[in-house]
Amino acid sequence: MNLPKIENIGFMGIIVLIILAFFYMILGASGMTAVLGIVLFFAVPFYLILNNFELEQDEKLVFSFLIGVGLFPSLVYWLGIFISFKVSIFITFAIYIIVAYLFSKFLGRSHLRSS
Amino acid sequence: MKISKGHLKAAAFVAVYILALYLWTLPFQDNTIPYGEFDAISHWELGDFIAEQDHTFVKLPAFLDVSYGGNNYFRPHTLWYPPPYHTNFAIISAFSPGRIVPIYLTNAVFASFILISVFFVINRLFGFMPAILSSFMLTFSLRDIMPYLWGQWVERFAYAFIPVILYCFYMYFTTYSKKDNKPLYLYIMAILLAINLLIHPLSFFHTAAGLFVLAVFLAIKQKKIPFNIKHVVISALLFLVLIGIFPYQTGNVLLTFQKPSSEEQKYSPISRLLQWSLNPSDYSGSVPASYFSFKEMHGLWTLPFLLLGLLVLVVRRENRDIFLMAWLFSLYLVLHRDLIGKFTFLHRSLSATAHIFIPITVIGALSIASFIKMPKIYQNFAKYGLAALVVALTLIYNMPQAYSTLNNAYDSPLARLNQGQIDVSEWIKENVPEGQNVSIIGPLPQIMQKVWWMASFSHRVSHYFEGFLTWKIYEENREETIKHHLLNDYIVVDYSDIALLSDRSFVNTWQEFEKANLANHTLLYNKDNIRVYKYESS
Numbered sequence: 001m002n003l004p005k006i007e008n009i010g011f012m013g014i015i016v017l018i019i020l021a022f023f024y025m026i027l028g029a030s031g032m033t034a035v036l037g038i039v040l041f042f043a044v045p046f047y048l049i050l051n052n053f054e055l056e057q058d059e060k061l062v063f064s065f066l067i068g069v070g071l072f073p074s075l076v077y078w079l080g081i082f083i084s085f086k087v088s089i090f091i092t093f094a095i096y097i098i099v100a101y102l103f104s105k106f107l108g109r110s111h112l113r114s115s
Numbered sequence: 116m117k118i119s120k121g122h123l124k125a126a127a128f129v130a131v132y133i134l135a136l137y138l139w140t141l142p143f144q145d146n147t148i149p150y151g152e153f154d155a156i157s158h159w160e161l162g163d164f165i166a167e168q169d170h171t172f173v174k175l176p177a178f179l180d181v182s183y184g185g186n187n188y189f190r191p192h193t194l195w196y197p198p199p200y201h202t203n204f205a206i207i208s209a210f211s212p213g214r215i216v217p218i219y220l221t222n223a224v225f226a227s228f229i230l231i232s233v234f235f236v237i238n239r240l241f242g243f244m245p246a247i248l249s250s251f252m253l254t255f256s257l258r259d260i261m262p263y264l265w266g267q268w269v270e271r272f273a274y275a276f277i278p279v280i281l282y283c284f285y286m287y288f289t290t291y292s293k294k295d296n297k298p299l300y301l302y303i304m305a306i307l308l309a310i311n312l313l314i315h316p317l318s319f320f321h322t323a324a325g326l327f328v329l330a331v332f333l334a335i336k337q338k339k340i341p342f343n344i345k346h347v348v349i350s351a352l353l354f355l356v357l358i359g360i361f362p363y364q365t366g367n368v369l370l371t372f373q374k375p376s377s378e379e380q381k382y383s384p385i386s387r388l389l390q391w392s393l394n395p396s397d398y399s400g401s402v403p404a405s406y407f408s409f410k411e412m413h414g415l416w417t418l419p420f421l422l423l424g425l426l427v428l429v430v431r432r433e434n435r436d437i438f439l440m441a442w443l444f445s446l447y448l449v450l451h452r453d454l455i456g457k458f459t460f461l462h463r464s465l466s467a468t469a470h471i472f473i474p475i476t477v478i479g480a481l482s483i484a485s486f487i488k489m490p491k492i493y494q495n496f497a498k499y500g501l502a503a504l505v506v507a508l509t510l511i512y513n514m515p516q517a518y519s520t521l522n523n524a525y526d527s528p529l530a531r532l533n534q535g536q537i538d539v540s541e542w543i544k545e546n547v548p549e550g551q552n553v554s555i556i557g558p559l560p561q562i563m564q565k566v567w568w569m570a571s572f573s574h575r576v577s578h579y580f581e582g583f584l585t586w587k588i589y590e591e592n593r594e595e596t597i598k599h600h601l602l603n604d605y606i607v608v609d610y611s612d613i614a615l616l617s618d619r620s621f622v623n624t625w626q627e628f629e630k631a632n633l634a635n636h637t638l639l640y641n642k643d644n645i646r647v648y649k650y651e652s653s
Contacts, residue, residue, distance in 0.1 A: 011122055015129055022133055026144050030216040037210040038224055053299055062235045063303055066279060070310030073202035074360050080171035086209050
């Protein structure tokens with residue numbers, strides 16, 4: 001099965017809207033923002049990193065989430081010992097987004113690079 | 116936008132997963148009061164405490180240290196679990212409004228992630244139809260739902276790593292040649308394996324067994340052993356660096372693993388080897404007997420398809436079949452680790468059975484179409500018919516029990532805190548100094564869990580919260596109890612469940628105690644039949 005590309009904004013937009021609306025209906029604003037947070041913090045930064053490698057779309061999605069739930073909280077945890085936990089979440093998010101950007105910039109000639 | 120087959124398949128999977136999340140969130144859709152056994156309390160409070168305090172910690176806070184101070188053998192009084200799992204709860208809890216829904220929903224997403232993992236791997240190796248059917252059947256898997264409700268949250272999620280890690284290794288192994296190889300899969304495998312350890316060690320050892328068996332099976336099948344020193348060294352480094360992030364907890368995993376078991380083998384090795392499940396009588400009082408029953412957990416209708424699926428795998432023996440057989444055999448190995456003296460959490464490994472039984476069952480069911488010689492188009496029709504049969508049987512035999520288990524979970528007023536208990540817990544959290552003892556008098560021994568939840572909600576607790584009155588400790592050791600414990604304590608007298616009690620004598624005893632012992636102390640809180648006193652020397 002070839003998944004529709006994440007970059008297919010129309011289809012992905014509809015799916016995301018359905019998911020958010022569904023969680024809003026069953027669990028209110030709290031449920032909707034929780035799901036948004038789960039995707040935003042645990043999957044997005046690592047998807048952007050893995051997007052630089054030669055992997056299938058579904059592989060990138062699954063790997064990014066499973067890597068995200070390990071690496072994202074690890075950095076948040078250590079930062080959270082010294083600074084506000086909430087601040088550490090956003091600093092961590094920024095760090096991983098920067099890492100993703102650096103990967104895309106400097107991985108151009110690697111054999112692991114996505115074609 | 117042109118709708119392709121890929122769009123429809125993706126939409127079908129999203130629909131199945133949303134159905135699963137709808138069902139798995141039933142216990143907190145209408146009632147947002149936390150529930151679960153002691154394990155659930157510990158997982159919830161770890162995430163909640165970090166989010167509420169806006170800081171992480173190395174040394175356990177007082178209210179956690181009371182119960183879990185000795186759980187980390189390597190460095191007592193620190194977290195006994197590696198921090199990532201609970202920090203994830205805290206992240207979502209800090210990001211979303213409310214103390215309950217964000218953590219419970221994150222847990223539901225994590226616990227049900229096995230549906231995604233299995234879908235992903237089976238789709239990659241066997242195609243869409245077996246994958247979507249497997250995910251659909253897993254939605255109603257009682258072997259997953261029951262521990263999820265009880266509170267074995269962390270390992271529920273950790274099991275979702277197993278198929279994905281095995282898949283990474285499989286991809287590296289099967290595509291390896293001297294000229295062309297895909298080391299990225301091995302690197303990702305190493306990263307996921309380390310994260311697997313950081314989530315839950317039990318599942319990590321399960322994965323390690325799976326990797327070993329898969330490597331042996333594939334090496335025999337392919338008559339090759341891919342070995343590239345550069346790939347191995349990089350993978351090992353990635354793994355070691357990641358598990359080194361939390362040395363106290365990794366140290367605890369190693370020490371716990373080396374600890375000799377206090378249990379003794381009761382069964383002969385032969386009888387154990389011939390037995391897949393465990394004896395329910397060994398767990399009576401802690402785990403219901405139905406949990407050990409194939410019929411109750413999977414449904415007897417799946418058995419012929421499961422056996423047929425196994426037969427197909429054994430006869431066909433393609434690489435992808437080897438993958439499933441290795442996964443199944445590794446589960447058999449971890450379920451029989453008591454034979455080498457490792458008894459800890461043996462029954463919990465049983466909760467991983469559906470993850471591999473179900474894909475094999477589906478493969479068995481769908482394979483029937485290929486046994487009969489007929490044109491390809493009819494074979495496809497037959498496959499759709501068999502898929503419809505699997506869906507129908509799941510809906511008839513598995514869905515009702517799963518739905519009622521989830522829908523009625525912890526719906527007794529004695530199983531969850533009432534609003535008065537939540538209010539007083541929040542009052543204590545705001546008004547009682549951290550580290551101060553709080554003794555709660557009221558809940559009967561049968562509903563002592565409520566006291567744990569109140570402690571968890573208030574982030575305050577004491578050694579004596581269990582209700583010394585019920586156990587006559589106070590009466591027998593009055594002077595000592597006051598001197599060493601009660602003095603300067605906050606005493607919560609809770610009558611809020613009074614209407615639910617059948618034995619009025621308890622109430623009378625509490626009232627007598629309150630009148631005789633607390634009347635001269637400062638009353639700080641009096642609402643909803645719950646009172647809080649400061650017990651000072653008079």
